[in-house]
Amino acid sequence: MLISFSCGVKRNFPLIKLAARHHRTPAARRPGGVDPAQRRERRGYRPGAGRFPVGLAARHAPRFCVLMMRRKSAIRRWRTHLKGNTMHKQIVVTMAVRDLSKSRDFFSALGYTFDPAFSNDDAALMVITAGSIHAMLMTEAFFRSFHSRQIANTREAVEMWVCLSCDSRAEVDDLVAKAVALGASATGEPEDHGFMYGHGFTDLDGHAWQFTHMDAAQAA
Template sequence: MNKQIIFNLPVRDLSKSKAFFAALGFGFNPAMSSDSAAFMNIVDGSIHAMLMTEDFFASLTSKPVVRALEANEVIICLSCESAQEVDSLIARARAAGARIPHPPEDHGFMYDQGFEDPDGHLWNLVWVADNA
């Protein structure tokens, strides 16, 4: 098996989160999903997220679950093929109900912008020039 990244995110409403990320073009693996978790494909074969209901997520740890709308523990950063892909994903995220915390930043060799999903998790989309 190839190495993969699979990160787990607690969500308040699994159906709403699945609909949000489906609007961004991410797919789900029903064989790896249940009523309390959904296995989301971000980059087929290598990067995935397990969206988990807060109760299920909490059952896996003895620590309190951070509510991303109130505090931040991580910013998930995804690379894009172009600045246009960044803009396209941001537009789809906005249309699906995301909060856009800042305008795009264009540094010439790098272009980025982020969004906050319905649960408050921060996602940053970045394009970096090949020669950077």
């Protein structure tokens, strides 16, 4: 199993701050920088002659505008990242499956959806919570292309336990009951600790899933 994180940036990250500072510093004040006015003069700009250098063919003007728009868009995205205070924004749990089609049918029947933009014959991205929690189901052959080590034999060992929260006890019971009806195996009996309730199952490929509901009022 692989766990991938989508990373943002920390505002106090030294390298990011350095890059941001460099972006805001006028060229003339950077080491080895050239004053913008001198650069424009070297390239053939004339005051009042428009945005493009003298001699630049008209057919290149649209391409130049597109490049400028892309650059500005990249800068806007960069500044948006600088405002972030959270390092990990998304998580993708990647697991090997023996039959991708059957696994897709199994999790679809549990109510999960798949993102077609990141799904093909080798892998399928399952959406658990849109924008934050996903599971990438990969065929064993494709999974091996990312690692030199052997894939865990889930029939004999537990590779990892994926735990997800639910809104109610009924949701926990419903998910486990549906999974068992589809061929999964329940992992023991439900655990009731008063403030926390949980139960789980082992899916068609031996991956362990646990679902819990916590009552905030009782926990307090």
